[in-house]
Structures are given as structure tokens and as C-alpha cells.
Amino acid sequence: MQLLDGKLVSEKIKQDIAREAAEFLTSNGRKPHLVAILVGHDGGSETYVASKMRNCQQVGFESTNIRYEDDITQEELIKKIKELNQDDAVDGIIVQLPLPKHIDPEVVTEAIDHRKDVDGFHPVNLGRMQRNLPCFIPATPYGIMLMLDHYGIQTAGMHAVVVGRSNIVGSPMSILLARNAQPGNCTVTLTHSRTKNLKEEILRADLIVAAIGKKNFVTADMVKEGAIIIDVGINREISTLTKSGYKLFGDVDFERVSSKASYITPVPGGVGLMTIIGLLKNTLAAAKKEVY
Ligand code: GUN
Secondary structure (H helix, E strand, O other): OEEOOHHHHHHHHHHHHHHHHHHHHHHHOOOOEEEEEEEOOOHHHHHHHHHHHHHHHHHOOEEEEEEEOOOOOHHHHHHHHHHHHHOOOOOEEEEOOOOOOOOOHHHHHHHOOHHHOOOOOOHHHHHHHHOOOOOOOOHHHHHHHHHHHHOOOOOOOOEEEEEOOOOOOHHHHHHHHHOOOOOOOOEEEEEOOOOOOHHHHHHOOOEEEEOOOOOOOEOHHHOOOOOEEEEOOOEEEEOOOOOOOEEEEOOEOHHHHOOOOOEEOOOOOOHHHHHHHHHHHHHHHHHOOOOO
């Protein structure tokens, strides 16, 4: 079994991004600029946005975090997004999800100019991704593809099973793995809460992407010998034993599954760190106008 080391790969790619950001500053007299909007006080979202901001600073990007209380109206939020769309000093805009119930995430997603949609959630980017055209690819699937690429894993012809069909991970992941590219060219099964015989489906997989949001959901009896395991889960449990006050668990029972796997991502230290890389690369590409 080989560990797919998110720390190692992300640090290496971050060095390249930092070099390109410095070149961008020299030629343009400003840094690539990401704006992240955070509504409310969801614990996970606070941590993710703080990490995104910190990583931007580490690679020499400008980053702005705009915060609102959870009683902000949808209209006020949209008005702010439209302002940022028009602002030439802003390259990328993300609105951290989930949003409070009274705000429709679809309306918010479509309000962001697709040329600044560095989360890759806008339908224009989604459609262009499906057609293999230049676009912003959602950060987590993008990070996973970069990880597979870094380790030179040839995925052509593999049977990939994606567990979970979210807009953020499972659904775009299934599109990317099926595309005519390396990594890619997989035969993909996209499974979800209504899938019958889920265990049998997962057992057929050469490559498993677990993105269901349930601690230790994928167990050793569901995994074929030699399968590649990508664990997207970030399940938090309160713990008095760690400095942060919580402990993270993946969607995969790492301890028992790892002995059957050919490659596996740890949690923490796997996909989570690569997600940041996807976002940074999209922001740099937006600043350099490489996509649109
Ligand atoms: N919530 C969970 N993951 C993400 C992400 O990648 N982007 C945004 N905007 N919200 C999220």
C-alpha cells in the first residue's frame, strides 16, 4: 500500500503557485486576489475559509474575507456579489456553502460571474467541464485529479465508483473521471443514497472516491484487493485529546481498508490539502485570464 500524501504534493504545487504569483505581481503590479464570502458561524465553514485565506497569504495572493450574519437577505448578498463581479481588482469570488435556509444556493451560484467562479460551481463552468473545454473545475475534484496525476496513476479503463452525488464533489468527480484524458478514461458508476446493492457496486471498483460525509462508511468488506482509495470525508468529532478540540475522520475505515488498498489517501493529510490547491490554481488562472 502506498499513501497518497496530500501534504507532500500540496507543498510542492504551492511552491510553483508562489513562483507564478510573484511573476504576476512583477508584471501586473498587484497580486492575484480571492474574495471569500462567509455567511453565519458554521464551525466547519469558519475553519475552511480561514484555511483558504491563510493559504492565499502563503503563496502571495491577496485575500479578502467578507462576513455576514446569518440574517442577511438574499438580495443584499446578490448585490455584494454583483459589485465584486464589476471590480477589476477581484479575480476570484467564492461564497462558502452551506448557506442559511432562506438563501437559495443556486441563485447565489449563478449570480457570480462565471469568469470569476473559482469554485467552478456555475452552470457555465459545469457544462464546459463536461465538454472538456477550458473552465474552472471544482476545487476538490480538481485536487484529486492533480493527486492522481502526481503519482502517475494510469486510470484509463479502470472502473471507478464514486460514492455520493453532491454538486461540490461526487457529481463533478464522476464527469472528470469519465473524460477522455489522463487521469480519466474510467468507466464510472455514480452511487448515492438510493443505490441498490451499494456494497456490490463498490466491490467492483478499481478506484473508489468516497464522498458521502459519513464516518468510516466504506469498510474493508466493500473493497476489492488492490483498489485505489480516495477519501474525501472530513467528519468532525469533538475530542478532548486534540489541541483543536476535535478529531477528523474520513468516510473510509482507514485502519482496516488500507491493508487491501494499492493506494490510499489519509484523513487528515490527503484530499483536504489538495482542495486548497485546486482553489489556488483556479484563482491564479482567473488572474492570468488563462481560462476566459
Ligand atoms: N463547502 C464545502 N466545500 C466547499 C467548497 O469547495 N466551496 C464552497 N464555496 N463551499 C464549500
